[in-house]
Amino acid sequence: VIHHLKARSFLEKLLLYNVKFNGQVPLAFDPSFTEHVAEMISFIPSSGFFAIAMALQVCRQVELYGFHASIRHGARHHYYNMETPSNVHRDDTEFNIIAALSRAGLLSFAALMLF
Numbered sequence: 001v002i003h004h005l006k007a008r009s010f011l012e013k014l015l016l017y018n019v020k021f022n023g024q025v026p027l028a029f030d031p032s033f034t035e036h037v038a039e040m041i042s043f044i045p046s047s048g049f050f051a052i053a054m055a056l057q058v059c060r061q062v063e064l065y066g067f068h069a070s071i072r073h074g075a076r077h078h079y080y081n082m083e084t085p086s087n088v089h090r091d092d093t094e095f096n097i098i099a100a101l102s103r104a105g106l107l108s109f110a111a112l113m114l115f
Helices: 008-020 031-041 047-058 088-103
Strands: none
Touching: 031 047, 031 088, 047 088
């Protein structure tokens, strides 16, 4: 589990995760990285967006799978529950930024098959 820390309470949740899942070590982004990414785009993005930002820093090639699905297209916000996103417009903004990164050749979307 990798998570961005938006508040001190998230650190407590990560520590509880460690207990709940038998010692699995949760990972968290450095708060300064979280702040840097959020300042670049003027809002706190999703965990997936943070993962993309990190991958762009450490990977030679970044391919995305499923980041172009949104709740408006019938996709669930989280695969593990039916929670609705707190900021639906964030998904559109994130997608536009990711699409711009793709057009600039910094990452690519994996092929999507629609049935």
